Amino acid sequence: MSTDIAVDMPVPRVRERNATERAGLPIAGAALVGELAGAGVLAWGVIQAVEGDKPVGIALVVVAALVILASTVFAAGLTVVAPGEARVLQFLGRYVGTVRTSGLRWVNPFTTRAKVSTRIRNHETAVMKVNELDGNPIEIAAVVVWQVNDTARAMFEVDDFVQFVSIQTETAIRHIANSYPYDSHGTDALSLRDNADEITEKLSTEISARVESAGVRVIESRLTHLAYAPEIAQAMLRRQQAGAVVAARQLVVEGAVGMVELALDRLAQNDVVELDEERKAAMVSNLMVVLCGDRDAQPVVNTGSLYQ
DSSP states (O other): OOOOOOOOOOOOSOOOOBOOOEEHHHHHHHHHHHHHHHHHHHHHHHHHHHHSOHHHHHHHHHHHHHHHHHHHHHHHTEEEEOTTEEEEEEETTEEEEEEOOOEEEEOOTTSEEEEEEOSOEEEEOOOEEEEOTTSOEEEEEEEEEEEESOHHHHHHTSSOHHHHHHHHHHHHHHHHHHHSOSOOTTSSSOOTTTOHHHHHHHHHHHHHHHHGGGTEEEEEEEEEEEEEOHHHHHHHHHHHHHHHHHHHHHHHHHHHHHHHHHHHHHHHHTTSOOOOHHHHHHHHHHHHHHHHOSSOOOOOOOOSOTTO
């Protein structure tokens, strides 16, 4: 049964692009110098307005205020970007780019900056009870390793990309569990228990298809829990035990037949005794009972003829 699905997700309206940015340290130094210079001019202007030429003092105060205001505006564009993080920039509600360079950076001071983690994350699902392909209830859980690959889509294509990944992961796990039997029962069909590598590969592919629209990249996924539901676990255990007993019996019978054939061939080859068909049948019957029995054979001393 194929599990290939076509996830009908809308075409992304935005994609990540680099924002206009500059190194922050030089601008921080210039803003600090401007603030100090403005404060000095302001103090000098106040002194001039009180004790000296009042028009000159007022002009100095205005200039100092403008310098301080400009320095403050430039300083507002400074932002710190930690390793493994990004800043998504918006100007008047419009996406203008993403800053991924770590350190002190300077961007347009009139933009809003949202923090998005680009670190690798784990999402482990709770144990879910679902029906496998044959209709048997099973318990299944998985862990998914993922990372934000496109910050713009993660921010603007879905409401909460962390919750989106969680829900889509559980949906994919349920679909995979519904598409395969728990056990192949000796057939060549894929099963959840016997083909873990193939199943996890299909699981990763399906999760990737579901979360790609949110700008998320799935690195790996693995099943962490797989078992029959408690209400049928004992019945399935007895079924497995019965299958093991049948397989063991089959192996014992095959070995016994080979030993009987070898015994008859060696007796005939070495001329130990000449057996007719009836004696061969009796010997085969006795050997099969001895070799295939569950208990040790009890020897019986025959004091009569071979036929009694």
